[in-house]
Amino acid sequence: YYNGIYHEFYQYNPNGSVWGNIVWGHSVSTDLINWIPLEAAIERDTPSDINGCWTGSATILPGNRLVIIYTGADPEKRQVQNIVVPKNLSDPYLREWTKAGNNPVIQPVGPGLNSGQFRDPTTGWIGPDGLWRIAVGAELNGDSAALLYKSKDFLNWTRVDHPLYSSNSSSMWECPDFFAVLPGNSGGLDLSAAIPNAAKHVLKMSLDSCDKYMIGVYDLKSDTFIPDTVLDDRRLWSRIDYGNFYASKSFFDSKKGRRIIWGWTNETDSSSDDVAKGWAGIHAIPRTIWLDSHGKQLLQWPVEEVESLRGNEINHQGLELKKGGLFEIKGADSFQG
Numbered sequence: 078y079y080n081g082i083y084h085e086f087y088q089y090n091p092n093g094s095v096w097g098n099i100v101w102g103h104s105v106s107t108d109l110i111n112w113i114p115l116e117a118a119i120e121r122d123t124p125s126d127i128n129g130c131w132t133g134s135a136t137i138l139p140g141n142r143l144v145i146i147y148t149g150a151d152p153e154k155r156q157v158q159n160i161v162v163p164k165n166l167s168d169p170y171l172r173e174w175t176k177a178g179n180n181p182v183i184q185p186v187g188p189g190l191n192s193g194q195f196r197d198p199t200t201g202w203i204g205p206d207g208l209w210r211i212a213v214g215a216e217l218n219g220d221s222a223a224l225l226y227k228s229k230d231f232l233n234w235t236r237v238d239h240p241l242y243s244s245n246s247s248s249m250w251e252c253p254d255f256f257a258v259l260p261g262n263s264g265g266l267d268l269s270a271a272i273p274n275a276a277k278h279v280l281k282m283s284l285d286s287c288d289k290y291m292i293g294v295y296d297l298k299s300d301t302f303i304p305d306t307v308l309d310d311r312r313l314w315s316r317i318d319y320g321n322f323y324a325s326k327s328f329f330d331s332k333k334g335r336r337i338i339w340g341w342t343n344e345t346d347s348s349s350d351d352v353a354k355g356w357a358g359i360h361a362i363p364r365t366i367w368l369d370s371h372g373k374q375l376l377q378w379p380v381e382e383v384e385s386l387r388g389n390e391i392n393h394q395g396l397e398l399k400k401g402g403l404f405e406i407k408g409a410d411s412f413q414g
């Protein structure tokens with residue numbers, strides 16, 4: 078959400094409804110319901126993303142400066158992290174983006190790192206030392222990890238000597254997401270603003286075709302996430318959704334002071350059906366997400382804007398429904414808006 082406009086970026090193949098040639102599709106909205114599709118925002122046109130512009134996250138830096146960090150696949154198909162900034166701030170839709178001259182800003186190097194499993198950086202947050210941090214999904218010595226990187230200027234990144242969190246119960250996490258929540262409070266928190274003492278932190282990760290999460294605390298001294306409960310069997314980890322829902326990201330919506338999570342639903346059609354339809358995959362309705370009052374489970378509800386799709390209420394009183402009888406509710410056709 079930037080200067081009054083919601084932006085949705087998504088993984089898009091401009092060349093067909095199968096996976097491949099991935100660029101960043103882009104749509105804008107003022108209400109999360111009505112969307113204007115735009116041209117691709119990030120295309121595969123530099124060595125550091127020539128084999129794909131994969132998932133990333135946006136961060137608003139001081140002075141209302143917007144930056145996106147995203148994963149690129151380089152000519153050797155190594156996964157690297159790149160930066161783009163809006164090209165023309167007078168364009169409210171932010172159609173065009175400029176790639177940083179020093180891309181890639183993070184190389185897949187360092188002890189234990191698999192250069193082919195290193196992607197999907199989070200939104201940045203500021204630590205007590207005033208430095209920016211991001212977490213990147215990775216395979217570290219065969220274990221799954223949210224690797225921690227620090228920077229003063231969001232351009233020059235240094236890997237911290239320990240991950241934000243890692244687990245030997247799985248071998249790779251995609252789309253990590255890290256945010257703060259207040260138990261029993263459905264308002265959202267901006268991870269880069271002052272976080273109340275009573276807040277908990279959430280680490281979300283995508284694996285095994287589902288989005289899972291842990292609730293815990295962000296220990297500022299050790300600069301690590303410490304889950305309240307550690308379950309060795311990853312099948313028991315809490316899930317964001319028990320249906321078809323993957324690769325979600327959340328953001329703090331400063332317009333309404335809430336946290337919104339948004340995920341991708343693979344429709345599970347066959348490839349030939351996807352080609353016949355002309356698309357593959359949909360985005361689930363964005364949801365407000367918060368923590369229950371016991372601090373144990375995330376709660377969620379479709380954003381209130383979906384109510385604007387409701388109209389023509391049909392109301393019948395005192396109807397007796399007879400067994401085998403038929404009562405047709407008239408006027409309840411699909412939405413006419």
Ligand SMILES: *[C@@H]1O[C@H](CO)[C@@H](O)[C@H](O)[C@H]1NC(C)=O
Binds near residue numbers: 092098
């Ligand atoms: C589109 O797909 C065709 C066939 O797979 C391929 O030859 C071509 O390079 C692709 N174009 C782009 C822009 O990715």
Ligand SMILES: *[C@@H]1O[C@H](CO)[C@@H](O)[C@H](O)[C@H]1NC(C)=O
Binds near residue numbers: 165166167168169
């Ligand atoms: C910047 O965006 C504004 C608003 O859309 C437009 O009028 C202007 O021509 C753009 N400038 C450039 C250099 O593209």
Ligand SMILES: *[C@@H]1O[C@H](CO)[C@@H](O)[C@H](O)[C@H]1NC(C)=O
Binds near residue numbers: 233234235
């Ligand atoms: C990048 O940051 C590191 C760590 O703070 C510092 O040692 C190094 O000089 C910086 N490099 C550049 C090019 O600014």
Ligand SMILES: *[C@@H]1O[C@H](CO)[C@@H](O)[C@H](O)[C@H]1NC(C)=O
Binds near residue numbers: 245
């Ligand atoms: C996995 O990590 C836990 C600590 O988090 C440790 O107790 C356990 O021995 C490790 N298991 C393996 C197979 O390395």
Ligand SMILES: *[C@@H]1O[C@H](CO)[C@@H](O)[C@H](O)[C@H]1NC(C)=O
Binds near residue numbers: 096343344
């Ligand atoms: C989507 O689901 C189908 C069926 O389960 C699976 O074959 C396909 O690989 C999935 N597509 C992606 C991009 O994950």
